[in-house]
Amino acid sequence: MERYLKVLRLFWGTAIAAELEYRLNFIITALISLGGLVGSLFGLFLFYRTGYQFAGWSWEEALLVLGLFTVLQGFSTTLLIPNLNKIVTQVQQGTLDFVLLKPISSQFWLSTRVISPWGLPDVLFGLVMIGYSGDRLGLTWADYGLALLPLTFGAITLYSLWFMLGATSIWFVKIYNVTEVLRGLLEAGRFPIAAYPAAYRVFFTFVVPVAFLTTVPAQTMLHQGGRGWLLASALLAIVLALLANRFWRFALRFYTSASS
Amino acid sequence: MHKALKIARVMLSVYYAYMVEYRAELVFWVLSGTFPLILMGLWVEAAQGDRFNLTPTELVQYFLAVFLVRQFTVVWVIWEFEREVVEGRLSSYLLQPVDPAWRHFFSHVSERFARLPFAFLLVGLFLLLYPYAAWLPRLDNLLLGLLATALAFCLRFLMQYTFALAAFWIERASALEQFWFLPYTFLSGMVAPLALFPDAVRAAVLWTPFPYLIYFPASLLINRPDHVAQGFAAMVLWSALFWGLNRWLWRQGLRQYSGMGA
Numbered sequence: 001m002e003r004y005l006k007v008l009r010l011f012w013g014t015a016i017a018a019e020l021e022y023r024l025n026f027i028i029t030a031l032i033s034l035g036g037l038v039g040s041l042f043g044l045f046l047f048y049r050t051g052y053q054f055a056g057w058s059w060e061e062a063l064l065v066l067g068l069f070t071v072l073q074g075f076s077t078t079l080l081i082p083n084l085n086k087i088v089t090q091v092q093q094g095t096l097d098f099v100l101l102k103p104i105s106s107q108f109w110l111s112t113r114v115i116s117p118w119g120l121p122d123v124l125f126g127l128v129m130i131g132y133s134g135d136r137l138g139l140t141w142a143d144y145g146l147a148l149l150p151l152t153f154g155a156i157t158l159y160s161l162w163f164m165l166g167a168t169s170i171w172f173v174k175i176y177n178v179t180e181v182l183r184g185l186l187e188a189g190r191f192p193i194a195a196y197p198a199a200y201r202v203f204f205t206f207v208v209p210v211a212f213l214t215t216v217p218a219q220t221m222l223h224q225g226g227r228g229w230l231l232a233s234a235l236l237a238i239v240l241a242l243l244a245n246r247f248w249r250f251a252l253r254f255y256t257s258a259s260s
Numbered sequence: 261m262h263k264a265l266k267i268a269r270v271m272l273s274v275y276y277a278y279m280v281e282y283r284a285e286l287v288f289w290v291l292s293g294t295f296p297l298i299l300m301g302l303w304v305e306a307a308q309g310d311r312f313n314l315t316p317t318e319l320v321q322y323f324l325a326v327f328l329v330r331q332f333t334v335v336w337v338i339w340e341f342e343r344e345v346v347e348g349r350l351s352s353y354l355l356q357p358v359d360p361a362w363r364h365f366f367s368h369v370s371e372r373f374a375r376l377p378f379a380f381l382l383v384g385l386f387l388l389l390y391p392y393a394a395w396l397p398r399l400d401n402l403l404l405g406l407l408a409t410a411l412a413f414c415l416r417f418l419m420q421y422t423f424a425l426a427a428f429w430i431e432r433a434s435a436l437e438q439f440w441f442l443p444y445t446f447l448s449g450m451v452a453p454l455a456l457f458p459d460a461v462r463a464a465v466l467w468t469p470f471p472y473l474i475y476f477p478a479s480l481l482i483n484r485p486d487h488v489a490q491g492f493a494a495m496v497l498w499s500a501l502f503w504g505l506n507r508w509l510w511r512q513g514l515r516q517y518s519g520m521g522a
Contacts, residue, residue, distance in 0.1 A: 177288045
C-alpha cells in the first residue's frame with residue numbers, strides 16, 4: 001500500500017511537471033470551461049424561464065445537479081480521459097508489454113499513470129455553482145459532507161464503466177471511440193433524472209447509471225429520495241469496481257502483444 | 261471539368277472504401293451524437309403541460325431532424341490538418357496537383373454515405389418509442405431541406421478548415437474549434453428550437469452563422485419553413501466570407517510553412 005502511494009506521488013509529480021510546460025493551455029482550458037458553463041446555464045434557463053419546473057426540482061436544486069455534473073466532468077478530464085483513453089494505444093503499439101512486466105498492478109498503472117490539471121477549472125466552477133445554490137437553499141456543511149459519499153461512489157462507478165470500455169480494446173483495437181459513446185450519454189447527467197420521460201429514466205438508471213452520478217448526490221444533499229438510493233449507489237460502485245478488476249484479468253488472457 | 265469530375269469520383273470511391281472498412285468505429289461515432297436525443301426527452305416531458313408553444317409531437321420531429329442534420333454535418337478536418345502540419349506530412353500532399361482541401365472534403369462526404377444506414381436505424385428506433393410523431397416532409401420542403409443540409413455541411417467544413425489553417429502559426433489550432441464548438445452547441449438550435457429562445461436572444465442569434473447550421477435545415481425537414489430565402493442568403497454570405505478568409509490564410513500560411521519533421 002505504502003509502495004503504491006509512493007509510486008502515485010512520483011507519477012503525478014512528473015505528470016504535472018510535464019503539463020506545466022504548457023501554461024497557455026491552462027488559460028485556454030479555463031476559458032473553454034467558462035464558456036461551457038455559460039452555455040449549460042443558458043440551456044437550463046430555457047426550461048425555467050417560463051415558470052416550468054423539472055418535476056420536484058426548483059431552479060437552485062437543478063443548479064446543484066449541474067454543479068455536480070461539472071465537478072465530475074472535471075474529474076474525468078483530470079484522471080479518466082488522459083489515462084483510460086490511452087489503453088487502446090498501448091494495445092495497438094504493443095507497449096502494454098512493458099506495463100505488464102512492472103511489479104505493480106497493471107490496472108493501477110493504467111488508471112493513474114498521468115494526471116492532467118486541465119480539469120481543475122471545471123471542478124472549481126462546479127464547486128462555485130454548488131456553493132451558490134447551496135447557500136440559497138440554506139444547506140450546511142454537514143449536507144455537503146453527506147453528499148461526498150454518493151459523489152465518491154459515483155466517481156467509482158464512472159471510472160469502472162470507463163475502464164471496462166477501455167479494456168475492450170484488447171479484443172477490438174479499432175474501437176477507440178467507444179468511450180465517446182459513454183461520454184455522449186453522460187451528458188444526460190446535466191439534468192435531474194426526474195426531468196426525463198419514463199423510458200429515459202429506466203435507461204439512465206439501469207442501463208447507463210447516470211442517475212447515480214449526479215441526481216443521487218444532489219438528492220442526498222437535499223435530504224430527499226431516502227436511504228435506499230444511497231445504498232444502491234454504494235452497491236453499484238462496489239460491484240462495478242470488482243467487476244472492472246475481474247474483467248481486466250479476463251481480458252488480459254486474450255492479449256497477444258503486437259509488433260514485438 | 262471532365263478531369264475534375266473524374267478526380268471527385270475516384271476520391272469518393274477510395275474514401276468510401278476506407279470508411280466502410282471501419283464500420284464498428286462508425287457506429288460508435290453515430291451513437292456518440294445522441295445529445296439531441298437526450299434533449300428531446302427533456303423537452304417532450306416539459307411540453308406535456310402546454311406551457312411552451314410547441315407540442316410534444318413537433319418537438320420529437322424537430323429533434324429527430326436535428327439528430328439527422330447533425331449526423332450529416334459532422335466535421336473533424338481540424339484535427340487531421342493540425343496533425344499533417346505539425347508532423348510535416350502536408351509536404352507530400354502539396355506536391356500533388358490537387359489542393360489538399362479536396363482530399364479532406366471528399367473523405368468527409370464519403371463518410372456521410374457510410375454513416376447513412378446507421379443514422380436512419382437510430383431514427384427508426386426512436387419512432388418506435390414515439391410512433392405518433394412519424395412524419396413525411398413535403399417534397400418541396402424535403403428538397404430544400406436537403407439542399408440546406410448540404411450547404412450547412414459545406415459552411416461548417418469551410419469554417420473549421422479556416423480555423424485549421426491557424427495550425428501554420430500555432431501548435432494547437434484545435435483549441436479554436438473547441439471555443440467555436442460552444443456557441444455552436446448552444447445557439448445552433450441543438451439544445452432547443454429557436455422558437456423557445458427569448459426574443460432578444462433569438463434576434464441576436466440570427467445574425468450569427470450558427471442557427472443556419474442546424475436549426476434552419478431541421479425546420480425545413482419537419483415542414484416548418486422559417487424565412488427560407490433569408491436563410492439561404494445568410495448561408496451563402498457566411499460561406500463567401502469564410503471562403504475569402506480561408507484562401508487568404510492559405511496563401512499566407514504556405515509561406516510560413518516549414519515542413520517540420522518531414
